Amino acid sequence: MGESNQLACVHAFxxxxxxxxxxxxxxxxxxxxxxxxxxxxxxxxxxxxEAIPQSEVEIVQSLPNAEVDFIVRAKTPSGPEFExxxxxxxxxxxxxxxxxxxxxxxxxxxxxxTVRRARSWVFAAPFVSARLAEVCWDHxxxxxxxxxxxxxxxxxxxxxxxxxxxxxxxxxxxxxxLGSPEAARILRALLKNGAEAVRWASQRELQDxxxxxxxxxxxxxxxxxxxxxxxLAADGKExxxxxxxxxxxxxxxxxxRFDRVPRVEWFTLLKGADIEKVLREMNRDHAPCVxxxxxxxxxxxAPMVRQPKFWLIALDDQIDRLREALQAKPxxxxxxxxxxxxxxxxxxxxxxxxDNAGVCTHPLxxxxxxxxxxxxxxxxxxxxxxxxxxxxxxxxxxx
Numbered sequence: 169m170g171e172s173n174q175l176a177c178v179h180a181f182x183x184x185x186x187x188x189x190x191x192x193x194x195x196x197x198x199x200x201x202x203x204x205x206x207x208x209x210x211x212x213x214x215x216x217x218e219a220i221p222q223s224e225v226e227i228v229q230s231l232p233n234a235e236v237d238f239i240v241r242a243k244t245p246s247g248p249e250f251e252x253x254x255x256x257x258x259x260x261x262x263x264x265x266x267x268x269x270x271x272x273x274x275x276x277x278x279x280x281x282t283v284r285r286a287r288s289w290v291f292a293a294p295f296v297s298a299r300l301a302e303v304c305w306d307h308x309x310x311x312x313x314x315x316x317x318x319x320x321x322x323x324x325x326x327x328x329x330x331x332x333x334x335x336x337x338x339x340x341x342x343x344x345x346l347g348s349p350e351a352a353r354i355l356r357a358l359l360k361n362g363a364e365a366v367r368w369a370s371q372r373e374l375q376d377x378x379x380x381x382x383x384x385x386x387x388x389x390x391x392x393x394x395x396x397x398x399x400l401a402a403d404g405k406e407x408x409x410x411x412x413x414x415x416x417x418x419x420x421x422x423x424x425r426f427d428r429v430p431r432v433e434w435f436t437l438l439k440g441a442d443i444e445k446v447l448r449e450m451n452r453d454h455a456p457c458v459x460x461x462x463x464x465x466x467x468x469x470a471p472m473v474r475q476p477k478f479w480l481i482a483l484d485d486q487i488d489r490l491r492e493a494l495q496a497k498p499x500x501x502x503x504x505x506x507x508x509x510x511x512x513x514x515x516x517x518x519x520x521x522x523d524n525a526g527v528c529t530h531p532l533x534x535x536x537x538x539x540x541x542x543x544x545x546x547x548x549x550x551x552x553x554x555x556x557x558x559x560x561x562x563x564x565x566x567x
Contacts, residue, residue, distance in 0.1 A: 204258060205229075205256060208237070208238075208254065208256045208292045208314070209227050209238060209240075211314050212254060213240070215316070215318055215328065216242050216250075216320075219326055220250065223242040223243060223244045223250075224242065224243050225240065227239070235253075235255075236253040236254055236255045238254050239251060239252065239253055248325065249285045249286075250285075250322070251288075252287075252289075252290045252310070252320075255289070256293070258293070259294075262300045262303040262398035263395055265303045265309070266303050266411075268307055268309065269307070270307045270308055271288075271308050271309060273286055273322050273323065274287040275287075283325065286325055286326075288322055290309065291304050292312055293314075294336070295315055295335035295336075296311050296317060298422075299398070299419065301319060305319060315333040315334060315336050316330060317331050317332070318330050344390050344392075346419060346420055349514065350382050352420070352514060353379060353382055353517075354382060354387060354390045356514060356517055356518070357374055358374070359410075359413055359416060359532055360517070360530055366410040366413070367403050367407060367408070367410075368403075368408050368409075369407050371387045371391055371406070372384065374391070374408070379513065379517040380512055391408060394419075395408075397419065399415065399416045399419060413557075414553075414557075414558070417536075417557070421536050424536045424539075424540065426541065430484075430509040432509065433498065433499060433506055434496035434504075435499045435502060436478075436494045436496040436504065436505050437495065438494055438495060443478060443494065444525060446490070446493045447459065447527055449493070450486065450489065455513075455516070456516050457516070458481070458482040458483070458486055458527070459480065459519040459527040459529050460480060460522075460526050460529065461534070462481075462506075462538045463545070464478050464528075465522075465538070466538045466551065467548075468523070468526070468528050469522055469528055469531055469552055470531075470555040471551075472548050472550075472551035473543075473544045473545075477504055477506065478505045480505065480506070481509075481515060481533075481537075482508075482509065483509075483510050483516070490507065515533060516533075518530030518533075531556040535553055
């Protein structure tokens with residue numbers, strides 16, 4: 169039997185083996201490297217066979233010192249030949265992929281100008297998170313995982329995009345919870361000063377900027393996680409540098425649990441101007457304890473969406489005082505005022521008066537709250553991002 173036929177038999181075995189055993193994979197990082205590589209080969213063969221019907225697929229295992237783990241060639245009778253250089257990692261961080269060189273599709277042409285061969289690079293992992301996929305695509309790397317998720321594209325020739333399949337293995341490293349109120353304090357400190365705070369001399373300096381304060385241990389945990397995710401990078405011996413404020417904000421937004429923020433629903437006969445007077449009186453001579461929030465804050469910071477309902481946020485110990493000042497009554501339906509009860513003072517960090525329209529939450533807090541508030545919240549939040557947050561980040565975050 170020729171070498172190519174032997175290899176084909178081996179790959180056929182792997183396809184059968186993987187299809188039968190995908191559901192049984194638990195800790196893939198404990199499997200022999202050769203077996204793990206076989207899983208990647210089988211899954212990629214399956215994806216390419218789907219993307220390029222009636223193609224002949226050949227898999228070539230790379231030499232020990234090669235730059236990639238294996239090469240896949242696919243050819244159809246009438247179309248071009250595709251060559252995929254596949255790099256596999258078992259437990260990758262986005263920060264690792266961020267160090268990969270940016271690549272591009274290479275094409276060889278026939279005399280008539282048609283594509284004879286197209287060559288592209290592919291990153292493979294047991295499971296590719298949304299952040300890892302984003303970093304891959306930013307560096308022009310195609311990607312796939314063992315769950316069958318993928319994004320494989322060669323402009324004008326091939327495109328396969330699959331998402332939503334759950335991991336087929338157990339993650340062995342703990343993940344930081346960016347959705348907790350404590351983590352939010354750190355993220356606000358990183359993001360709220362825009363371009364002036366893209367660098368921090370040390371984690372202790374970052375700790376001093378959090379409001380309220382958090383432990384240095386939590387700072388270290390969150391910073392380590394954000395480094396792994398490629399949101400932060402080292403800057404000097406102890407310093408840290410933000411890589412892309414907008415993508416870090418999106419990571420916080422996606423983890424943020426707006427549904428867990430306590431709230432009360434009230435009805436009041438007061439109008440907007442009357443509520444503004446109440447806010448000014450309650451916040452007189454001390455740090456804000458109540459502010460416009462969500463849609464109401466967005467309407468004042470970046471007008472886009474108007475609605476009849478009012479939104480406020482207040483500290484827990486101010487709720488009774490606020491209800492009395494607003495002459496409001498709790499209702500089960502027909503409310504025209506929602507008051508979010510801040511889990512800690514950090515939710516009011518950076519709150520300030522917006523053109524004498526009353527104190528509003530910082531645009532960062534406005535953005536994440538409005539995004540999750542339902543209705544046209546995403547549209548209103550996008551306006552806050554475009555008009556208030558992006559200008560504060562207009563200075564490029566240099567390497």
